[in-house]
Amino acid sequence: MTDKIVIYQKPTCSKCRATLSLLKESGEEFESINYYETPLTVGKLRELIQKLNLPVRDILRKDEPAAHNLSAASDDEIIKAMVENPDLIQRPIVVSGNRAKLCRPPETVMDFLK
Template sequence: MSSRITIYHKPTCSKCRATLTLLKDSGQEFDAVNYYEIPLTAAALRELIDKLGVPVRDVLRSDEPLARSLKLAERQLPDDELIKIMVENPDLIQRPIVVRGDEAVLCRPPENVTKLL
């Protein structure tokens, strides 16, 4: 694989830190994007979800207190609305997401990153 790797992460997340360690240990160059400092746009999140090849709901952290208070698991919202809510509330985005070219993996567990190495 020749495309550069990018990890979208939250620095305080243990799975993100473990994935970053695996990337560093691999010796491959990568870019790290803290999406709390550099927020994702709706279009960027949609592109990540498309690369993951999963339904939008699979990227929603439905166990987060905010998701529970908004009753996101019970509501049948259109994908665009869910993406908008996740962009406005990044704690609701599953993490970390690692991308290489047209492929992406959700690194839960962190070892999933090896699929892109």
């Protein structure tokens, strides 16, 4: 793989920790970004969503209490809410070049590395 691998994650998330372990075991070099310490901007989150090729609502953690009042929100409002409250973002997100994958379950990162 020639493009740099980046994982956007939350250290206390079990799926993120499992994905990080799989990345380490793969031997691939990667950068880990804790998006609680390095917050995502609206522009960066839009870029990730475009690379994921998923609707905005598919990366919204709908079980989070803060998501309950977003049922009638526009995509722009949801993105703004996710930037303001990162708990609303599905994770982990692994990126390489113009590709990205929401690694739920964590094992999907292995297909992404191929």
